[in-house]
Amino acid sequence: MKPLNCPARLVLALVITAFCGRIAQAETVKIAIVxxxxxxxxxxxxxxxxxxxxxxxxxxxxxxxDGNTFEAVLLDDxxxxxxxxxxxxxxxxxxxxxxxxxxxxxxxxxxxxxYENEGVVMITPSATAPQLTExxxxxxxxxxxxxxxxxxxxxxxxxxxQVKPKKIAVLHDKQSYGQGMATSVKAALDAAKLPVxxxxxxxxxDSDYSAVITKLKSRGVDFVxxxxxxxxxxxxxxxxxxxxxxxxxMGPEGVGNKDITAIAGAASEGMLLTLxxxxxxxxxxxxxxxxxxxxxRNPNGPFQMPAYAGVKVIADAIAGTGSTDPARVAAYMHxxxxxxxxxxxxxxxxxxxxxxxxxxxxxxxxxxxTAIN
Amino acid sequence: xxxxxFAMNELLPELTQQLVNGLSLGAIYALIAIGYTMVYGIxxxxxxxxxxxxxxxxxxxxVTLSAIGVxxxxxxxLLLGATLIVAVVVTGLYGWTVERVAYRPLRGGPRLVPLISxxxxxxxxxxxxxxxxxxRDMPVPVLISGALEFQMGSDFTxxxxxxxxxxxxxxxxxxxxxTLFIARSRMGRACRACAEDMGMxxxxxxxxxxxxxxxxxxxxxxxxxxxxxxxxxxxxxxxxIGFIAGIKAFTAAVLGGIGSIPGAMLGGVLLGLVETxxxxxxxxxxxDVVSFVLLVLILLFRPTGLLGRADMExx
Numbered sequence: 001m002k003p004l005n006c007p008a009r010l011v012l013a014l015v016i017t018a019f020c021g022r023i024a025q026a027e028t029v030k031i032a033i034v035x036x037x038x039x040x041x042x043x044x045x046x047x048x049x050x051x052x053x054x055x056x057x058x059x060x061x062x063x064x065x066d067g068n069t070f071e072a073v074l075l076d077d078x079x080x081x082x083x084x085x086x087x088x089x090x091x092x093x094x095x096x097x098x099x100x101x102x103x104x105x106x107x108x109x110x111x112x113x114x115y116e117n118e119g120v121v122m123i124t125p126s127a128t129a130p131q132l133t134e135x136x137x138x139x140x141x142x143x144x145x146x147x148x149x150x151x152x153x154x155x156x157x158x159x160x161x162q163v164k165p166k167k168i169a170v171l172h173d174k175q176s177y178g179q180g181m182a183t184s185v186k187a188a189l190d191a192a193k194l195p196v197x198x199x200x201x202x203x204x205x206d207s208d209y210s211a212v213i214t215k216l217k218s219r220g221v222d223f224v225x226x227x228x229x230x231x232x233x234x235x236x237x238x239x240x241x242x243x244x245x246x247x248x249x250m251g252p253e254g255v256g257n258k259d260i261t262a263i264a265g266a267a268s269e270g271m272l273l274t275l276x277x278x279x280x281x282x283x284x285x286x287x288x289x290x291x292x293x294x295x296x297r298n299p300n301g302p303f304q305m306p307a308y309a310g311v312k313v314i315a316d317a318i319a320g321t322g323s324t325d326p327a328r329v330a331a332y333m334h335x336x337x338x339x340x341x342x343x344x345x346x347x348x349x350x351x352x353x354x355x356x357x358x359x360x361x362x363x364x365x366x367x368x369x370t371a372i373n
Numbered sequence: 374x375x376x377x378x379f380a381m382n383e384l385l386p387e388l389t390q391q392l393v394n395g396l397s398l399g400a401i402y403a404l405i406a407i408g409y410t411m412v413y414g415i416x417x418x419x420x421x422x423x424x425x426x427x428x429x430x431x432x433x434x435x436v437t438l439s440a441i442g443v444x445x446x447x448x449x450x451l452l453l454g455a456t457l458i459v460a461v462v463v464t465g466l467y468g469w470t471v472e473r474v475a476y477r478p479l480r481g482g483p484r485l486v487p488l489i490s491x492x493x494x495x496x497x498x499x500x501x502x503x504x505x506x507x508x509r510d511m512p513v514p515v516l517i518s519g520a521l522e523f524q525m526g527s528d529f530t531x532x533x534x535x536x537x538x539x540x541x542x543x544x545x546x547x548x549x550x551x552t553l554f555i556a557r558s559r560m561g562r563a564c565r566a567c568a569e570d571m572g573m574x575x576x577x578x579x580x581x582x583x584x585x586x587x588x589x590x591x592x593x594x595x596x597x598x599x600x601x602x603x604x605x606x607x608x609x610x611x612x613x614i615g616f617i618a619g620i621k622a623f624t625a626a627v628l629g630g631i632g633s634i635p636g637a638m639l640g641g642v643l644l645g646l647v648e649t650x651x652x653x654x655x656x657x658x659x660x661d662v663v664s665f666v667l668l669v670l671i672l673l674f675r676p677t678g679l680l681g682r683a684d685m686e687x688x
Contacts, residue, residue, distance in 0.1 A: 038503065038508045039508050040508065040509070040510060040611055040613065042508055042509055043509070171657075174658060200656045200657040200658055201656075201657060201658035202657050202658070203657075203658075203660065203661065205613065205617055206617065207603065207607045207609075207614060207617075208394070208398050208607065210394040210397075210398075210649070211391060211394050211395070211648070211649040211650075211652035211653045211657070211660075212652055212653075212657045214387060214390045214391050214394060214653060215387075215652075215653055215657075217387075217390070217529070218386070218387040218390075218529060231510050231609065231611075234510075234609065235607065235608075235609065238608055242520065242532070242534050243390070243520075243532045243534075244520070244522065244530055244532045259509065259510055259512075262510070262511075262512035262609075263510060263512055263608060263609045265512075265515065265608070
């Protein structure tokens, strides 16, 4: 066989290297989805999982991000800070470079330290505590949800302008998220000179809050803001009703799921809460809703669309940079905007969304809700 | 004088309500604490799985209630009775099994071995329920609704939910029955003899294994009543409620003098009251701090607990 001439060899070599390069570039990118898959707040894990998995499936079906397909790795942190650190270390040691999660603020904060040091891109669809992005300068940590200090003022504004209560109690569950929300709301109420007569922390996981309810009753409280999650909120409302306390209750988005109705029953009727705008009502997301329905997943919670948006942002950034290097992806995210189901996403230097809208809802005892403003 | 009387009038209604709250909480602690104290009194071991037994009772109660059907229109007493009986029997079986599986094979070994076994059993039971029933909060249907209300002071209505009255009433009845049983019956005498000197009791021809099994079953049954009643009153359940309840009840048993049955009753009620009053008159977040400081103080001055006897010290 006659050897190929020089130009022909060159062409062949180029074709081979180009082909090799193409193969090397199109890889399977693992995305860790982390949240409480077990434990008392497992609903939030389910929401994050539903949104992120739907996004990964849709992006893969459409040919992936710049030819790269995604693979979901589900991990459970039970919303416990200790377990979150263990999960984060596992993610680093397995070489996973992208994380959707963690779900709770208390577990996101310690995990974020690890991701930041190891250069893993983390996008939380649900952790709203400001400290996550505020305490230290972060390059790799992002959110697709607002912050407590964007949410607290919405609640406080509504209380001040619409409810105008005479005596207010602000309670919280002593955890990062709950206490943060409660402090933010109380600061706004104090500034408006509304009387906050009780400001105390209850112990999450207790089952009997009748002592604190009696305290509210004897002080004549007619409005309660609770910073925390639905199990405690449900018990507070139920036990308040049991003692004949007729105060109006309000909570942040952490109380907004149907289990609160299961726990509090009729006492949940009329509860106020702040939630992200209902993205599933956005006409632009109709096709997306049918994708959720096709997989029998529920799209109607506060965190499904943000989780979906997190995956979409990662995919777009990978496509935009043509690289799966987390440092380049993170830099791209800071400097570009992304079109997602939660609207156009743009990040500030801290990794927070430049704008995110919370709305006040009234909850009903059949677990439905109506927007107020 | 007039001023202070006026202040009393203002404070009394709230205090009354808080005492009602504390009493019902304390009654549950007492029911669970008896299980810890009886087991300790006889074999000198702390059964850390006891809190999980209480949690299992709540679940058994809920399952029974769902199986009968709350909407079916049966009379309340029948529903409550059936739920309690099924929960007590099934939970008693759990108590017996736990002792047979986790503790009896280790009896006679070093003191720490059954303790580790107990912790393992506790983790196992918690995970067992978590896998079987899911880890989410489960709502419990309202069975006993309504409350007794009466006006006190100028504008304070004291509310005593019927479900809490049932808790306190049933606890008092069970305590009386238990006291009589331990004092008068053959088995009660055998229990007391075992607590006094197990070796000697054995020599006198009493089957020690039967007495120990009986202790576990009785403790589990009392915890079962507590578990069902609290589930009905609180209205939600998850597999983790046993841990906190267990710690609190164990504290109550130590406070009253571990090994002493009247001590467990007293300790439970006292802990419930102190916790409630601490939450009421201090910022709520210091509730546990206040109650545990009190516990440490009591144990400093009475190391064997309120009603404990020095010669019952076994570890």
